[in-house]
Amino acid sequence: MTERNDWMERANQELEMDAALERTQAIQGLIRDSQQEDVSLQWRSQLNEKLLAAATPVKAKKHWRFGRPMMAGALACSVLLAGFWFNSSSKVLTNPTPSIAAQTVEDQMIQAHLGLEFAANNTTTSGSEPVGQATESPGYEWGAEDLGTL
Amino acid sequence: MFIGAQSLTSKNRLDANAEQILIEQCRKQNMEAFGQIVDAYQNRVFGFVKRMVGSAEEAEDVAQEVFIRAYQSVHRFDGRCSLRTWLFRIAHNLCIDVSRKKGRQISESPLTDSDNVDMIEAEDLRWNPEHLAMNDELRAVVERGISSMSDKLRTVLLLHDQEELPYEELAQMLELPVGTVKSRLFLARQHLMKTLQEYMGETA
Numbered sequence: 583m584t585e586r587n588d589w590m591e592r593a594n595q596e597l598e599m600d601a602a603l604e605r606t607q608a609i610q611g612l613i614r615d616s617q618q619e620d621v622s623l624q625w626r627s628q629l630n631e632k633l634l635a636a637a638t639p640v641k642a643k644k645h646w647r648f649g650r651p652m653m654a655g656a657l658a659c660s661v662l663l664a665g666f667w668f669n670s671s672s673k674v675l676t677n678p679t680p681s682i683a684a685q686t687v688e689d690q691m692i693q694a695h696l697g698l699e700f701a702a703n704n705t706t707t708s709g710s711e712p713v714g715q716a717t718e719s720p721g722y723e724w725g726a727e728d729l730g731t732l
Numbered sequence: 733m734f735i736g737a738q739s740l741t742s743k744n745r746l747d748a749n750a751e752q753i754l755i756e757q758c759r760k761q762n763m764e765a766f767g768q769i770v771d772a773y774q775n776r777v778f779g780f781v782k783r784m785v786g787s788a789e790e791a792e793d794v795a796q797e798v799f800i801r802a803y804q805s806v807h808r809f810d811g812r813c814s815l816r817t818w819l820f821r822i823a824h825n826l827c828i829d830v831s832r833k834k835g836r837q838i839s840e841s842p843l844t845d846s847d848n849v850d851m852i853e854a855e856d857l858r859w860n861p862e863h864l865a866m867n868d869e870l871r872a873v874v875e876r877g878i879s880s881m882s883d884k885l886r887t888v889l890l891l892h893d894q895e896e897l898p899y900e901e902l903a904q905m906l907e908l909p910v911g912t913v914k915s916r917l918f919l920a921r922q923h924l925m926k927t928l929q930e931y932m933g934e935t936a
Binding site: 592595596599600602603606609610612613614616618619620621625626628629630632633634636637 | 761763774782792795796799803804874875878890892894911914915917918922924925928
């Protein structure tokens with residue numbers, strides 16, 4: 583019962599308030615007809631400058647959002663390439679002969695080439711002297727007799 | 733994307749479709765579209781802010797800040813209220829911040845007890861807008877009446893009677909019950925009527 587009374591009271595207050603607002607409606611006309619404030623062109627120009635300044639970081643952020651994964655990707659590629667290069671260099675230094683473990687055709691070709699190069703550089707005639715040095719051994723000395731027979 | 737002049741109503745307001753298109757463009761960081769929103773609302777936002785902060789210079793800065801904030805947060809505008817309400821909410825919040833920084837007390841008025849307020853007979857013909865020729869002197873009186881009321885009453889009066897925001901949107905914006913919005917509006921009008929009554933008593 584009291585709840586219903588409260589509700590009735592609130593409804594009455596609301597109706598009274600609506601009626602009071604209706605009575606003071608004329609004021610709305612006065613407010614509407616009151617002075618209209620216009621902003622200056624200078625104000626607008628300043629606002630445009632501020633908006634451009636505010637927009638710039640947004641664009642930079644947008645680029646950075648895509649730039650960050652790209653940079654991370656590039657860094658990862660660099661690390662992989664460096665690792666691959668390091669491994670290749672180590673193999674050349676430590677194991678110049680063809681390896682059975684070589685899996686791909688390219689690997690096999692590289693290994694074969696390196697093996698041939700190594701063999702060409704290190705093969706000797708006597709087993710102890712390099713081939714290149716054998717050609718530099720002292721040649722036959724031509725004597726006067728020999729020259730006379732010609 | 734340019735919204736033509738036909739999309740602007742007589743009071744330089746954007747219609748709902750144009751507003752929606754412009755907001756979509758603004759979300760894509762289209763400065764030109766946002767410029768059209770500024771064109772439609774700049775004078776009204778400035779007028780509201782000026783009456784709230786009381787100084788033209790300060791109002792210029794605050795009004796610019798309103799549009800900068802709007803531009804920066806347009807992607808968060810969810811369309812639950814109109815663009816106009818959203819802009820005035822930003823403006824209202826910034827004006828409240830300015831008041832707080834100034835250390836101005838937002839005075840509490842008796843907001844619901846209208847029995848204590850002397851009722852002014854508003855049906856008197858003198859209150860008819862046709863009889864109240866709006867001359868400069870009367871405008872000054874109205875401005876004085878508006879500036880002398882509390883921020884709470886002024887906000888409701890300007891947003892309802894000047895900007896024609898409906899009670900429900902005002903209640904949502906100010907986080908108040910609709911009944912409180914109505915009573916604040918009534919008190920604000922009463923305050924203004926008293927000011928005008930004094931002016932009329934002086935001139936009679």
